Structure formats: structure tokens, C-alpha cells
Amino acid sequence: MPVTIKDIARQLGISYATVSRALNNKYGVDPQTRQQVLETAQSLHYRRNDLARGLVKQRTATIGLIVPDITNPFYPEVARGVEEAAHEAGYSVFLCNTAWEQERELLYVRLLAEKRVEGLIIAPTAQTAETIETLLTGQIPVIYVSDTQNNLHSSFIAIDNVRGGYLATEHLIQKGYYPIAYLGALEDSLTNEERCTGYIQALKQYNFSEEPLLYIGSYHSQTAYQIMCERIAESNVPRAVFAVNDLFALGAMQAVREHGLRIPQDVAIVGFDDIPLASFPEIQLTTVAQPKREMGQLAFAMLQQRMTSPTSPPQRTLLEPHLVIRKSS
Amino acid sequence: MPVTIKDIARQLGISYATVSRALNNKYGVDPQTRQQVLETAQSLHYRRNDLARGLVKQRTATIGLIVPDITNPFYPEVARGVEEAAHEAGYSVFLCNTAWEQERELLYVRLLAEKRVEGLIIAPTAQTAETIETLLTGQIPVIYVSDTQNNLHSSFIAIDNVRGGYLATEHLIQKGYYPIAYLGALEDSLTNEERCTGYIQALKQYNFSEEPLLYIGSYHSQTAYQIMCERIAESNVPRAVFAVNDLFALGAMQAVREHGLRIPQDVAIVGFDDIPLASFPEIQLTTVAQPKREMGQLAFAMLQQRMTSPTSPPQRTLLEPHLVIRKSS
């Protein structure tokens, strides 16, 4: 029912090939007919059908971006980075949210592949690269962001999570806090694992022989809060906690403060990500910063590189983390 | 280059129509051939081309969602709502960020129309419905979310912003705070205008004859902070401020606290939206709550209704706002 290129052609009594040429202002069409085409296109409210166009051109100028949780301020930030760079380069982006469900992540990969996106940027929920790669069989280039995927043949851009975890923990150690707990999430998230590894490394490095204190829950917004509440209830509160991300840190903060304990006098807290709120006056969360927006931009740049020359070797960028010390520690 | 339905047909020595039927498990294909088709599809890593499919079926099972700022925690929340509902109904969603630029909003509308999305949900940056409607000429149903667009023939779901502004201001008045400033953004945002109207109405209602105190800046993340800093610098601080949204309120809070003033003893603050952080212990922001997730879900439900019966009259839902009183006032 919508108006097509043929309607314009019919109205003007010319062939639709000419209309197509005029619309894409190609070389070799009379300026006058072009003008006419443009005008009647306007008056008929013509809107090009990108499905048809994509089909013949074998291009969609579209990429997919898959994130685990758009509600975590970290991701919108990198999303904006990606989106800006993509837009700059004439691409539009499909943004998908997996809600930390692996199954959904794979579903979206399939879906986006079927929509013929030209590239994919994924902030994975878990170690799922293997599955994704076999799913795509190299048809569509992928960049993993904020996760190394431990995978030798995939491209990624991420921060050195192990080092970040190490820095955070070292800082707490040097401040003299003890014991230090690690507040994290499901083990199948590589990010979580790595940060935890950094934590353990630091403990080892500074000769703490005791077992590391691992508080592990699901990646739900309330988990950190609940876990800390439980610990407080059983008056089993660690002197400091290093949280896998700022949202967890804030959850812990909330629990601690609601129970009348003070930060950092009673409990010190450090997070990871440096979301905008971390610097807020009454929060002042010490945290490991990530250049979120830039990571997004870079991810797109890397993807573009792989889209234009798919045979080039995978690129792997590991950024150096940077500890921002504030009042919470 | 990617494998098509014909490759499967060729390999099995059958026609590609049969392959199509098998793949879409339609009635009337031998179970055995179907099995074979499925198997070779798998082994060849076949992936259906949704461009071609959409072209012939005249359906894409895709909608567009346009928001002004994915970085403002309000929007991810409604985005999740629509995404969930859409996913439930078998639709995928294109999420686009306009960065509060009207031009970009229109660009995305065009782009999405060209991609043949079946519906559009827009959280508009301004009073742009008129333009959008003429752009789309009724080809694609649109639901405006969180903004009434003042427009008699468009569908929307929003909160009663005037009433919300009124409630917030009334609350501050009844607490005895005076003077009360309104901290808002560009005037071409209807949301902003309406909340401001509510503010003024409340002042009138309670017989404040003075001019309303309007602090207006751009929709940038730092504006609220800067405006308040200036006021403080010139020691011209209002007793209370009602901010157009929680992000602005937080910016004001930050400025106030950084200058050693206390909330609410020196300056009372109320916001709008009730983003997750508003309830945080050391923030405790009084605010006008919006059912964000639900608004998203409802928006999709409304859209679906309009997609299935495009001739039905536009739907207009105005939700009742609800004041959440916390310690900031």
C-alpha cells in the first residue's frame, strides 16, 4: 500500500530506473527530470524501502549493540559512545538488552544476524563468545566490549579487570583495613571473575593467609543491598568491601548507612566503573574508573575496521585502569 | 556470499519453495524432507534473510523507540518496559538516542520509517508531533510517551505533569519554604513547560503575588549544578527549589552541598521522576514518582493496539502523579 518508486514513475510517465537514479542523485539524469522526481516524491510522501535497498545492495548500514543491563548507568554511557561514532559514520544501531540472560543474548545475536546487521558490539553476560562465534561462523564481525572473553581469536576492548581489582584491593590494604570482602556476582561473568582474581592476587601479594571473603549473589539490582544487610544482621561485617561494580557498591553503601554505620569509619567501600553518581558529594565513592564513552567510540572504530577488512587479524585492546580515591575509603 | 535457501535446495535436489515451507514449518511437507532440510540448514549455517522476508511479507516485527537521553536513568527504565512487552509479543526494538536534538529526532523518524518499523514510540524532545505526523502521513502508528504533545489527534501515555508540578510546589509551600524557585530547561520541551505551569498554578493558588523564580538552562547534565553554583556565588539562594527532573535536582543538591549548605535546613529540594537513586539513604530526594517501567509496557500495549487496528481512534492516557516525600524537603 505505501507509495513506491513505481508510483512516482507512473505519475511522471518515465521508467522507475530513472526515478531511482534521480533519488540517489546519480550521474546521468537530466536536471529537470530529477527536479520533477524530487517534487513528486515529496508530494506523494515517498519513503524509500530500506529492506529492498538492503537486499540488492547487500548493505544495511546497521550494527547491533547488545548489553546486559541498560539500567546500569555504565552501559548507557558506552552505548552513547557507540551510537555517536556509528552515527558519525552513517550507521544506525540496534540496541538490545539481555537482562543478564544468556539465552536472550544468543537470541538477539540470531535476530540481528537475520536482520543483516553488518557488525555486532557485545557486552557479554558471560563467557559466551565461543557459542556466538559458532553461531555466526564468521559471517558478521564482532567486537566484545568491557570483557576479554578469554578468547584468542576474538576482538575486544576492555579494561584490565584483574589489575583494576588489584589496585582497588591494594588501596584498601594500604589503608590498613582488614578484613576485606569481595562483593560480586555470578561466577560465569568473566568480568566478575577477573576483578575477583585481582582481589585475591592483592591479598596474596600482601601475605594475607586467610581465605578470601567472597560474597556472591545474582546480578540483580538489590543483591548487594541484601547480602550486606544479612551480614550486618548477623553482626559479621567486614572492615572493607570491594564491590564488582558501582551499583553493587551503592547497594552496600545503602545497607551500611541504613543500619547506622558510617563510611569509611566503620566500613570502607570501593567500587568499579566510576558511574556519574560516584562523584556525588554525599556518596564520594572510591572506584576504579573506566573511560566508558571512549570505550564505546573505540569499539565502533574497531568494528568499522573489521567490517571494511574482515580478514585483518583480530584487535585486542586492554586499557589501563585508574583508581579514583574518594571519601568512601 | 552468505548461504541462501537455494543452496539448501540445490544440495538436496528439491525446489527452494519446499525448503521455505520446511523452514517455516508449514503444513504440507513430508516430515522426512523437512528433517533433511533442517539438518542441512544447520550444517550449512543457514540464516534467514529478514530483509527479503520482510519485503514479501510486508512485516518486519520491529518497532522503533526514540528517547532524548539514554543517560538519564528515567529513560532506560521505560525502555526496559517497552522492550519487555515488545519481546513478549515477538517484536524487536530499535532504540535511538537524540541527545535532545530535534533534528536528530526527525532524522531517526525518517530512518526508522525507511527501515519499515511497524510502529514508533517516541519520548519527544519538544513539541515535534506535528512535524512527525506530516513526515509519516499516518503510515506508521506513533505513541508519544511521557509527553502529551498537546495534540488532539495523537496517542500518548504520560503523567499529568501540571498536576505533578502543582503537588511538588504545594508541598514546599505547606512546609513553609519561601521563596521557591523552579529549576528547569529549555522552553520548547512540553514536559518542562507543564511542570512549570503546575508550579505557577500552585503559587497563584496560595496567593504568592511575586514573580515566579525561574532558573532555566539547557538540557545538559551539568546545567542544574552550574545554575545553582552561580546563585550561591551571588548569595542569592532560594529557600527551596523544585527541579524539572531528578537529575536536575541531584545537580542542585550537589551544588548546595559542595558549598556547605544543608538540605533541607538551608535549601529544600524536590525533583521529578523518582529514579532509583532518589531513595538512596544520603540522598533521600522528595520527588514526583512516575511508573516508568509500566509506562513503557503500556506504551507498547497501546502501540500494538494501533498496529492491529490503525483506524481505531487515538488513545490518550494520563496517569495520576504521586508525591514521594523524603528528607530533602
Added chain:
DNA sequence: AATTATATTGTAAACGTTTACGAAAAACAA
């Protein structure tokens, strides 16, 4: 005026599906 070069247009195939319609084959009934 005839010839050649150039600018403009039309024809038709292609992109990868779905699907109406008819043909063939298989199953059933007589």
C-alpha cells in the same frame, strides 16, 4: 549533412524470500 561523441533514458536481471496455483505422486475407496 553525415558522423561521432555524449547525455539521458529504458529494459531486464538480480537480491532472497513467501505463497498462490497447479502438477504429480501417493493413499484411499469403489
Added chain:
DNA sequence: TTGTTTTTCGTAAACGTTTACAATATAATT
């Protein structure tokens, strides 16, 4: 057996573009 119904499959058109190639019209050259 033959006829009839049912199941399975193939042919071809359609979706709305782009584009190589051929055809025509126009302009330039001699």
C-alpha cells in the same frame, strides 16, 4: 482396476529496490 481424495512438491510471480547494458535522443564535430 479405476476414480477420487489427499499429501507433497515445483513453477512462477511478487515484494521494492539497484544497476549493467542497450537504446535512444541530443549535442558536438567534421
